Amino acid sequence: MKVIVYTKNIIENIEKAQTLVNVPISLMFKDFYEDIYGHIADKINNKIFGLHLKDGICYSIGKAVRSQNGAVAVTTYDAMDCVVNKCINNIYIPIDGFDNREGVSLYDAEQIARMVRACDDNSHAYGMITSGCLNENRPSRQRLYDIWNALKTSIESISLGGSFWLGQNENLPDFISDLRIGEYMLFGTIPYNNDKHKLGRNGIELSTKVIGVFPDRNQILLDCGYSMADMWDCACVNKELVYSDCSSEYTMMACCGRASDYCIGDVVTFVPNYKSLVKLRYAEHEYK
Missing domain, CATH: 2.40.37.20 (D-serine dehydratase-like domain)
Incomplete structure (x- = not known):
């Protein structure tokens, strides 16, 4: 028994994903398939989220290290530890999308963001929303605008995930900085969407x-x-x-x-x- 990874298909999926949305595509490499990154790194130019990847953004709360460009924080303590002790200046704050994930309330997100900006003039706070991974619940377009309007004085933009959003047939708002994908990159599939014209190739x-x-x-x-x-x-x-x-x-x-x-x-x-x-x-x- 062995696993076969078709890197050409994965790269083609990344390229096709970019044609489906109007914002940059970012790539999520969970630690259990992180090794794939090394086999395609020289052929892509996307923002990277990973647990151990140097110069990437650590997606796991409390596990970021100095060599990484960004970290995820759900408390002011998490954020301060990253900025002050680990010299990580890009902090991503998960926001509640009503899907029983790790997102915090708008009030808590604002407190974390303000603390990040107060810690260091070079620090940046971003919102972070994930949908379609555990269930098909997702913020409506109006909810996205409500989140942005409540936080736009504290955060710079919102990073949106995951592959679920590739199937929504709508342009994403200007305040969405990027769309993070994982499933589509690997399998060419979109959760809760079977539109054959949008599907990629299995990798x-x-x-x-x-x-x-x-x-x-x-x-x-x-x-x-x-x-x-x-x-x-x-x-x-x-x-x-x-x-x-x-x-x-x-x-x-x-x-x-x-x-x-x-x-x-x-x-x-x-x-x-x-x-x-x-x-x-x-x-x-x-x-x-």
Whole structure:
């Protein structure tokens, strides 16, 4: 079992994403797929959000280090620690988008932003909104304007995420500085939107091998179980196979045709779901 990463597809997805919105595209590299950045860094010129990436913006609260250009803060203490102790002058403040995430109230956002600007004349405070990752709740266009009007004397702009916004068929307001994407970059998909004209190309595949064939029950056994991926949520590229069950190490697939058509060593390919990338971070990777 190994992960195949198609860097050309990922780069093409980034380029296509830029055609779908009227603001710059920023890229989110969560730590469990952060290694991909090194394989495309010389071919992109986007703002980067990552946990460990030097010169990037650390998306994880309280984990930013001096070598990074920005940090996320949800309290005045977080922000002051970044500006004063870590010399990080770009502070992003998550704002509540009514989606049960880490966003703070408009009042708290204003207090944090004012403190950032008071700490250092070279410090900058930005708003940050994320939508479409945990659920389909998102601020309405009017809500975006309300947020901006309430905070525009304290923040410089608002960074908007994630790939969900690529499917909204509307120009984003001038105060939106960038749109952060992750899912679309990797898979070419847009949460809660199946418009084929907007979809990109899949950039990650999970390649598994057949290690057992059982003609009597018309099933095959694969060398990847739930300790490595959420196999029940991964899309099998081989359409004639249907997920049956799995253990920690292996997965059983039912054959719509004949199991006897398969041999030990045959390859069965999946498109992993986003959450499986957490488990697959330690798997063998091949970059193409």
